[in-house]
Amino acid sequence: MDRAEDLQGLLAGDAISLRLGASTTIANYRVPGYLAALRRQHPDARINLTVGNTSAVIADVASMRVDIGLIEGGCHHPDLTVVPWTVDELVVFVTRGHALAQLSCAVMLADAAWLLREQGSGTREEFERKLLPHLGRLRVDMELGDSESIKRAVAAGLGISCLSRSVVVDLLASGDVVEISGLPVLARTLYRIQHRARSLTRGVTALLKILTLETMEDGAVEVRNNCKFERING
Template structure:
């Protein structure tokens, strides 16, 4: 073989960042050394792996075909090196989670994983569903935990646990004491909602697809905690996962609104690239996720021993 692992590592880093300078920072190399390694790899085989647009490099068709194999090669090489050095564990995992999962479940699973495997490391990124799907598709993440739908042709999607959204308000709100609320009544209220691209907003929009009048959206916020605070302050009503509202409902600082006309059921999912080598660390992490939700029908029913 004429290529080196260093050249392959540079290729993978440049593909992830679409930038030689940012790849150099990740690899702790100089920009010139990074550029030289990539150039040598392409010259050795008289080919190009990227299309150049100024300082931006984007994978061409050949580069896209080779990237999953290159990522697998680097991961297997790292596992071999770890074994030769006598280290246990699963190396480094890049995990992405959407906000509800990231804030209420993923950090607990990461803590459990690292307690069991102290030689390993985990980098957890928390974004909305659209961002996590994009990062998994670009091989920037090993595994995604999402609450929205994913139709990307290159990604494998597996169900994890059921979840349910709930419409809610402050205790003093006029709807708080009603036995149930109609769609027409909901349409008259001011709403505090998640941003487009989030799984929560997607589920709400899907549930309201037959509603002729659009919602009166007063605020769009990227964080569930901010939505809860805004609703507590009386700025409107909201709709997020029951998992995120469990403690607030217990305290009585927020109240669930019964909406029999709305189907707010959904699922949390795992997703990974179909051409990605599934490492032992990924399998272990997924196993811990499934162990956390074993025997429960919905995310908010997870035992309090997991969520204080």
């Protein structure tokens, strides 16, 4: 059906269409650059973006509500293919003047008031996988469903958090927050996911070219062409 609709649209001279699902951090800090590149190549492209946490995007791809998903966490759904496409760095940070900004140890970090994303978030999942074994325990003081809210709350002195460097790069540069050093490297792989039963549409094909070849603007990292290998979960 996908190929038939695509062929019909191509013969009719229709614009490409893309239904994209993206987890929150990717949607806010990476996708705008991708969509700008897509529109430069296809000015009449019809684009629909659905934003949610990693679990929500997986559900949307599995139910075929979107053509392709970009997620921050792992995916083990048996009906989906999972392909790594770039690496994202996470940063643990506090407001300037916080005691942990000067001196930190595992006990101090474990007892700190943590402001974290909700369960089901790829950022939360990776944080717990990488840091919880290092800390031994964790005191979650607040759960917030938006990274912007978290970074502003940390800057206001409400606690400590861990987010993508792309989220907090502005506050790090201004000195409103500081990065806590001496922790394990917090790098995670970002993935694109697609339903096994869906064929590649022209819209998805155009996006994939951008994901693998386009260098993001405004200081974002270059997307590495590491989609030559594919891991199929399930």
